[in-house]
């Protein structure tokens with residue numbers, strides 16, 4: 001399963017709006033006889049690629065698949081049919097695919113045909129690699145990941161609005177890897193005006209769709225001379241959206257965009273936090289102090305009254321990046 005998950009990750013940037021899926025086929029003699037992973041443009045699913053490699057050696061064997069195989073006719077014929085036709089006797093898949101067309105039906109089809117189905121193995125990892133896809137399937141809204149760089153005193157810029165650069169080169173390089181995982185990147189009109197950012201994915205890794213750059217605010221605040229507007233004319237997509245956050249997210253969902261990296265500033269970040277619409281948080285904390293009561297803190301908005309009401313993060317991870325600490329986790333909005 002660890003290998004199936006590793007294969008699935010090879011599709012990062014190239015599967016949306018589908019899920020990351022990896023498959024390993026093991027013969028009855030316990031040899032790995034086939035491997036595959038999904039890429040949206042290739043049409044073949046991870047299972048069919050791995051089964052084709054395995055050929056007759058798959059008969060009586062086990063398929064390890066990182067997500068429930070589908071049993072419906074979509075862009076491709078059902079993978080459950082391919083597994084049955086290849087003579088697979090056991091399928092190990094950690095989690096259900098929450099796509100309503102698939103959910104539970106793949107496992108049911110296999111079981112009805114006499115295949116042993118085992119679920120739950122490495123379910124945490126399998127859920128995490130597809131967290132955006134699963135969230136989108138469950139809620140119909142894109143997964144929102146708030147990413148900010150802060151100083152030790154919690155500031156995202158100095159009192160003059162200067163924010164280049166809060167974090168060090170290792171963190172900045174990692175931001176491009178993060179951007180590569182997302183369908184859209186979003187900032188507020190304040191950041192667009194003050195920072196004149198480019199907001200492109202410069203990871204150098206292949207991606208199926210261009211990263212859509214979204215500015216929330218009034219179009220009149222975007223200068224025609226800004227990098228965002230100039231590069232839009234050269235083909236890097238840019239969308240300016242206004243209105244309540246829910247309808248902004250719905251607008252992105254209608255474009256099959258399943259994930260958004262929200263890169264600030266504090267105004268828009270505060271609105272998202274207040275609305276309970278942030279699904280994941282990553283802060284790069286730099287060991288610097290800028291001070292100044294007028295220097296913006298990371299999160300604006302209304303905020304909470306009591307410390308007991310703070311949004312706590314769960315499944316917290318801490319990674320050292322050069323001199324910075326990258327702290328990430330998932331906000332828990334309901335108490336108890």
Ligand SMILES: NC(=O)c1ccc[n+]([C@@H]2O[C@H](COP(=O)([O-])OP(=O)(O)OC[C@H]3O[C@@H](n4cnc5c(N)ncnc54)[C@H](OP(=O)(O)O)[C@@H]3O)[C@@H](O)[C@H]2O)c1
Pocket residue numbers: 147148149150155156157160161162163166187188189190191192194195216217218221241242243244245263264265266267268269271296300
């Ligand atoms: N360190 C970091 O990671 C980081 C990241 C980003 C930014 N920054 C810094 O943060 C500062 C900017 O923060 P900020 O709070 O001033 O700006 P911001 O959050 O980027 O933008 C706030 C503006 O966005 C618009 N907006 C927000 N929600 C809206 C909605 N629902 N509908 C329409 N418009 C909406 C409003 O524009 P209007 O006022 O025009 O209505 C609002 O004033 C800069 O100094 C920048 O350098 C730091």
